[in-house]
Amino acid sequence: MTIQIAKESRKEAIASIERYCRENFPEPVSGLEADGLLSFFLEEIGPLVYNKAVADVQERLQARVMEVDIEVHEEAFQYWPKQGRRR
Template sequence: MTIEISKEARKEAIASIERYFLENMEEKIGNIAAGALLGYFLEEIGPLVYNQAVADVQERLQVRVSELDIEHHEDEFQYWRKFDRQKKGK
């Protein structure tokens, strides 16, 4: 699965890579090289991050689903119990 980002996000990511190289590597990286590096990271490392995010969401959803019966439980056959309680209260 190829991870796609918007043109605007790609533009900002390339600018960020260029700045990172300038400030931390003390050398300049060109726009094309920064774009190629971004493409490499998206293809090579992006799926790792994506899969971890999916696993995290799946875990959270499983916890929420397991709590559904607690949060939304209704006792069955309550009509006559309610009726009997009203009778006793009179």
């Protein structure tokens, strides 16, 4: 699965890469070079980040599913005990 980002987000990411390179390296990069770097990172490292996020969500959902029985549990055979309290 290829990770895609919205066009506007891509523009902002490219500008951020250009700025980072300008402020941290002796040679700045062009927009085209920054776009290439972004594509590389999305293809090479993006799946790692994506898979970690999915695993984190699965873990949280699993924890919530384990709590469902506590939140919605109802005791069976409560008719007679309730009747006894009413008398």
